[in-house]
Amino acid sequence: MTAQPRLIAFIGAGNMTQSIVAGMVQNGYPANYITVSNPSLGKLERLQQQFGVNINQDNIVAACNADVVVLAVKPQRMAAVCQQLQTNLPNLADKLIISIAAGIRLAKYQDYLGASRIIRVMPNTPSLVGQGMTGLVKLAATTAADGEFATSIFDRVGKTLWLDDEDQMDILSALAGSGPAYFFEFMAGLQKAAVSLGFNADQARILVNQTALGAAAMASVSELELADLRAQVTSKGGSTAKGIEVYQAADIDFISEQALRAAVLRNQEMAKLF
Numbered sequence: 686m687t688a689q690p691r692l693i694a695f696i697g698a699g700n701m702t703q704s705i706v707a708g709m710v711q712n713g714y715p716a717n718y719i720t721v722s723n724p725s726l727g728k729l730e731r732l733q734q735q736f737g738v739n740i741n742q743d744n745i746v747a748a749c750n751a752d753v754v755v756l757a758v759k760p761q762r763m764a765a766v767c768q769q770l771q772t773n774l775p776n777l778a779d780k781l782i783i784s785i786a787a788g789i790r791l792a793k794y795q796d797y798l799g800a801s802r803i804i805r806v807m808p809n810t811p812s813l814v815g816q817g818m819t820g821l822v823k824l825a826a827t828t829a830a831d832g833e834f835a836t837s838i839f840d841r842v843g844k845t846l847w848l849d850d851e852d853q854m855d856i857l858s859a860l861a862g863s864g865p866a867y868f869f870e871f872m873a874g875l876q877k878a879a880v881s882l883g884f885n886a887d888q889a890r891i892l893v894n895q896t897a898l899g900a901a902a903m904a905s906v907s908e909l910e911l912a913d914l915r916a917q918v919t920s921k922g923g924s925t926a927k928g929i930e931v932y933q934a935a936d937i938d939f940i941s942e943q944a945l946r947a948a949v950l951r952n953q954e955m956a957k958l959f
């Protein structure tokens with residue numbers, strides 16, 4: 686989806702901003718419509734050199750002319766940043782606010798900023814390679830055009846999913862936000878096993894990475910269910926069946942559910958801190 690570019694200010698130039706800005710510019714968003722602010726200069730200068738965006742060490746200067754302000758600082762810094770914006774930007778209520786911070790609810794931004802067009806998003810780190818999964822939820826007063834604009838930003842770094850119910854953000858975060866770590870953990874186990882069976886580390890790495898990439902790509906494009914895709918590579922009495930039996934004996938479905946429930950619970954606990 687393409688929406689008309691708007692002047693956009695990113696507050697905070699950390700890992701997530703770097704991924705999103707890279708995806709935006711590489712996919713045709715005009716760099717001169719983007720300003721990034723950050724207290725230290727190094728990350729800003731790298732962003733300017735790499736992508737030609739505007740930079741500023743002052744959040745207020747960066748945000749004052751922007752139509753859209755993306756809040757991209759750590760959650761524990763968010764109250765102070767919002768207070769600074771609220772105190773110094775008389776036209777803040779006219780702007781679309783997009784926050785990428787984990788755990789801070791929409792109502793909190795309404796309290797902090799007095800704005801009504803607010804979108805909360807949860808991107809994930811594969812955004813860095815254009816394969817992100819971003820969840821979005823918005824306050825009712827946010828316009829359809831604002832929603833389309835946010836979708837067009839995060840579609841540039843992967844796929845997007847809108848939620849109607851903000852409570853589902855804790856589940857989405859546990860799945861898509863934390864999920865890359867679950868897959869890395871599983872892949873690391875396979876790599877270690879490959880090394881213990883005789884491959885060197887480089888061989889194990891390419892074998893596991895490419896197999897994971899291929900499986901994910903097939904799952905993404907196929908109309909078949911995962912169980913059917915699995916069955917296609919599992920002949921009765923064959924070697925894959927033997928390997929799958931080991932996973933099933935350990936009840937891998939139960940383990941996945943327990944992992945997801947534990948992460949959701951922690952998200953719910955952390956949301957109470959902000």
Ligand SMILES: NC(=O)c1ccc[n+]([C@@H]2O[C@H](COP(=O)([O-])OP(=O)(O)OC[C@H]3O[C@@H](n4cnc5c(N)ncnc54)[C@H](OP(=O)(O)O)[C@@H]3O)[C@@H](O)[C@H]2O)c1
Nearest residue numbers: 697698699700701723725757758759760785786787808810
């Ligand atoms: N990384 C993820 O996987 C992920 C996924 C989903 C959502 N998020 C959310 O994205 C947000 C940013 O995460 P991140 O991983 O990009 O963090 P990060 O790399 O630590 O970046 C945060 C940036 O904010 C800057 N900053 C600190 N105080 C500031 C202020 N007062 N005004 C402007 N900038 C300020 C920091 O600058 P200095 O370094 O110079 O202090 C740093 O560059 C967090 O709220 C996180 O919850 C992250």
